[in-house]
Amino acid sequence: MSSEDLRALMEADRWHERLAGQRATLLERVELARVEGDLRERLGALRAAEARLEPLARAYDEASAESSRLRERRDRMASRLEASRDARESAALAGELDQVRDALAAAEDRELEALVEVEPATEAAAALRREAQPLAARRAELIAEVAALESSLDEELAAQHARREAAAARVEGPLRARYEAALTRAGGAGAAQVLEGRCDGCRIALSPLDLDRWRHAADGAYPECPSCGRLLLP
Numbered sequence: 559m560s561s562e563d564l565r566a567l568m569e570a571d572r573w574h575e576r577l578a579g580q581r582a583t584l585l586e587r588v589e590l591a592r593v594e595g596d597l598r599e600r601l602g603a604l605r606a607a608e609a610r611l612e613p614l615a616r617a618y619d620e621a622s623a624e625s626s627r628l629r630e631r632r633d634r635m636a637s638r639l640e641a642s643r644d645a646r647e648s649a650a651l652a653g654e655l656d657q658v659r660d661a662l663a664a665a666e667d668r669e670l671e672a673l674v675e676v677e678p679a680t681e682a683a684a685a686l687r688r689e690a691q692p693l694a695a696r697r698a699e700l701i702a703e704v705a706a707l708e709s710s711l712d713e714e715l716a717a718q719h720a721r722r723e724a725a726a727a728r729v730e731g732p733l734r735a736r737y738e739a740a741l742t743r744a745g746g747a748g749a750a751q752v753l754e755g756r757c758d759g760c761r762i763a764l765s766p767l768d769l770d771r772w773r774h775a776a777d778g779a780y781p782e783c784p785s786c787g788r789l790l791l792p
Contacts, residue, residue, distance in 0.1 A: 561778075561780075561791055561792055563725065563728040563729050564729055564733065564737065564749055564780070564789070564791060565749070565791055566725040566728070567722070567725040567726050567728075567729055567734075567737065567747075567748075567749070568747045568748070568749040568750070568791070569747075570718065570721050570722035570725045570726075571722060571741065571746065571747040571748065572746060572747050573718055574715065574718045574719065574722055575745075575746045575747070577711060577714050577715050577718060578715065580711060581707075581708060581711040581712075581715070584704060584707055584708070586700050586703045586704050586707060587700075587704050589700055590697065590700040590701065590704060593693055593696050593697050593700060594697060596693055597690060597693050597694065597697060600686055600689055600690045600693070601690070603686055604683060604686040604687065604690070607679065607682045607683040607686055608683055610679055611676065611679040611680060611682075611683055614672065614675050614676040614679050615676055615679075615680070617672045617675075617676075618669065618672035618673055618675075618676045621665060621668040621669035621671075621672045622669050622672075624665045624668075624669075625662065625665040625666050625669050628658060628661055628662040628665050629662060631658050632655065632658045632659060632662055635651055635654060635655045635658060636655060638651055639651040639652060639655060733778070733780070736748075736780070736789060737749060737789060740782065740786075740787050740788050740789055743786070743787045744759060744760070744786045744787055744788050746759065747759065747788065748788060748789060749780070749788055749789040749790070749791055750783060750786070750788040750789070750790060750791065751790075751791050752764065752769070752772060752790055752791075755769060757783040757785060757786060757788065757790065759783060759786050759788040760783060760785045760786035760788070762783075762785040762786070764783070764784070765784075768781075768783075768784055772790050772792075775790075775792070777792075780792075
């Protein structure tokens with residue numbers, strides 16, 4: 559069997575590892591995680607802002623409703639007073655109208671005070687929503703991009719796996735078993751080349767004795783790297 563068959567299996571496994579690594583480290587997925595983190599922070603801030611806003615808004619609504627009720631009562635009493643022709647009734651209405659006006663003035667003061675507090679709280683919550691909108695849109699874009707890239711890479715991985723199986727089928731049984739055992743131990747690929755005196759799988763330099771053993775190995779012997787256990791190709 560040619561060492562090229564073993565080399566082809568090694569290259570197939572290395573390509574598979576690169577593709578799997580690329581799929582696991584997509585820049586779009588990294589950005590998606592950052593965007594989702596930012597969105598979670600803004601969501602927490604928005605919930606806190608809405609929690610502060612809720613009692614302020616309720617107080618404003620209550621003050622506004624009370625002011626509206628008193629204005630309607632004032633207007634009704636003013637109309638009755640204007641239409642009254644009885645002096646005693648007019649005096650009573652005038653006194654009651656003064657009380658209603660005083661109550662209305664106090665209610666409008668409370669309404670204004672509540673408005674002064676509710677407006678900045680409302681704007682703070684609205685600002686957080688505005689900040690979240692482009693992040694939410696970007697998140698949707700990234701989810702679609704990641705899905706498309708993963709689908710494309712999954713197709714490449716499937717094709718590469720088929721090539722890998724075809725390459726493995728050309729390697730004889732005992733040698734393939736040694737290769738698969740080395741692959742399980744070292745990961746990535748079960749074989750490596752020697753470049754400038756180093757195993758290019760683990761990047762560790764071979765000792766002079768190991769280099770000599772590798773150079774003089776019989777055809778098909780494939781000594782193992784003493785550091786990572788990969789089969790060293792001639």
